[in-house]
Amino acid sequence: MAVPITFENVGFTYQPNTPFEVKVLENINLSLPEGKVTAIIGHTGSGKSTLIQHLNVLLKPTKGKVWIDGREISANSDNKQLKSLRKKIGVVFQFPESQLFEETIIKDVMFGPMNFGIEEEEAERIAKEKLALVGIDEELFERSPFDLSGGQMRRVAIAGVLALEPEVLVLDEPTAGLDPKGQFQMLEMFMELQRKKGLTLVLVTHQMDDVAQYADQVVVMEKGQIVKQGKPIEIFADPTWLKEKQLGLPTTLEFLEQLNSALPYDLYQYIEEIPLTVNQLSASIFKLSKLPKV
Template sequence: MDIAFEKVNYWYQAGTPFAVQALYDINLNIPAGAFTAVIGQTGSGKSTLIQHLNALLKPTEGQVIIGDRTITPETKNKHLKPLRKKVGLVFQFPENQLFEETVLKDIAFGPQNFGISEEEADKLARQTAKMVGLDESLLERSPFDLSGGQMRRAAIAGVLALEPDVLVLDEPTAGLDPRGRNDIMGLVRHLQAEKQLTIVLITHQMDDVANYADHVIVMAHGHMVRQGTPREVFSDVAWLNENQLELPTATAYANQLIQKGFTFDPLPLTADELADQLVPQLAKQGVADHG
């Protein structure tokens, strides 16, 4: 499901003395099946942008095209329910989405809300829980008795139970330790491959962008200031520094090594890429030292 923004402007409290513009003339494309990361400083407009993807917000001006649906300022809310089934949004803090007595009921709530029978919703919830790695023994427990990582999985399962084409995740690894972060990101990548999902990820973790994304959108002060592949975005180190954006760990380390005489072409984005270029150079240095 392709997504396009065409000349989108958005104001909070539009038409009032308290109006604040949050998005300015956004024109972008998110390809179907892509893993798109949205990055930028706090307050850059990332969350406002992604809330347009399932019409939690509608553009004040311009239009958002999602598959065969076009959302304009005049689009009526009653016409948006089918879209919200196709575009699933997982918020940053999963406890904001978990509310039922048990994990199973929570996952099954969405399908039932869209008219699926209780029996079918229960079956779908169990399948989805298994898909995201939640053990069946957890399904009758309160979602608030789960660990942070398990809560993330339960929240993602509740969205996946609607069988969306697009999965939008707002900082899904916030507050998790490195192992928990890797587990969640590995799950997202697996789901993308298995379900052919379009993934849109808001993150401050540049390593996750380098390791998983194939398309990057950079936001600043409500404007889209750059988009491209991770290599295109992270290759301009000076521009990233000017815009107070971090580099992936491997890229930052390679940049330090350049000052010591090492060379990299292209600039590595991941630990594997760094090792592939660094090991031969270290080997040559070792030979030279022994010579």
Template sequence: MSIEINHLEHTYNAGTPFAHQALKGIDLSIPEGKVTAIIGQTGSGKSTLVQHLNGLLIPSAGTLDICGFHIQPLLKIKDIKQLRKEVGLVFQFPEYQLFEETIEKDIAFGPKNFGIEEEKANELARKILPMVGLDESYLQRSPFELSGGQKRRVAIAGILVLDPQVLVLDEPTAGLDPQGAKEMMTLFMDLNKKQGKTILLVSHDMEHVMRYCDHVIVLNDGKVLQESDVHTFFEHPEWMIEVGINPPAIIRLKMMLQNKGFQIPDSILDMPSLVECIKRQVNDHE
């Protein structure tokens, strides 16, 4: 079942002199079982939007339907507690999600909060940790002794342990080295391809969006500016440039070659095809 968002609005500090409308009538249908990127400049409304997906924020106006839950203004959080098991949200800053004295307790907190006995919750924590590239030697360590990248892995483990249907990832590879980022993205893609989980990826990394995503949503000033499949999106680099986002390296290379007079079809989005296209034109010129 797709995620349906209708006329969604959110205003911070409503009714005060500090009121700020962060979302301005969002209408979206996010496909189930796909990897969808949500992109846009800082302040475009990305984080505000995704915090509605598991009830961290409640709409000022409009509705949202996700995993069988209907979210609308004035909804009580107790009515959608179970939604937070079905929709896992990993924040951009992992320290926001870490608070227990040991990593084991931190990961086990979620299962215990949903009624699983402590022994079983701890067993789940031990099983999930290797999925994020950490071994059992970390279990009794304090999460606050970890590096930024390790904190991110623990925060992700604390979400995966609940086995959510939908994973919402806000800059999930921030703070990771290139190998660690690749490992995390491979894990998320496995969860999508092998288990059918819906993935929403908030990212400024257009290389990741191009390589891993199926669907792209562009937000600007609290509104949906563009929405398309990933192939169509990257055929139109002007959509990225319009909102100040740096296109992937291969798109920048294509644009440079086109400015030099090469005829590069918009449909070419991979390096082997680009090389063949250039070779043909060079050979024809000779």
């Protein structure tokens, strides 16, 4: 069952009431749709990473409240009472392979479940299952994770997060540094898992094609605040606004923008719905080809 998560007037300040005080989040009000994919976008420094660190209680709000699975988290919440929530929220940070530390791959993935009280035999079963899920061959299980390629190390680290069997999965630029094929395979793996398990998935990314392809809801952040949220079709309906916010466009819209600039008329007046996928773009171009020649 999915975990309900709501931010209520959340603010966060690093080192408050000191000369080094830095306000990072302000007046965040947000509910994550359960069992759906929410993409969080915004240029570097907009507060995305700080926001997601509140999801698995690595940070607590300095103002306001975060509600996770009916539990209230505020500045005064007792850290000892929050450990159980961290099992429900799995976070895959940028370059998760840097978090590997055990002497063998299997031990590294077993560590999380055992840390939450799972018996060794059951932890090993879970670890093998998750390693197979991310595409790591059984013959590698007893090898050091540091003997693997960069892509394999990332998959092992992700298996470690999945071994906790979280109900919410948070991905912070999970495909950073991968080639296009690796990016596609990694995201397809996550989305297949999300669909099968009914997970709530949060995707922090600069890749607008991924937002257009996978997201049910999009949250746009700027200077620590949410400046817009809605469905992808609503967010991408205003390319000029996105460019003003220093955000990119999906490839389909980039193509459409270039095509429009080369025409003597505004082709958007002939398009019923903004195309976010290649198939939608193809259908739109086919309709445009039937227009009278100008």
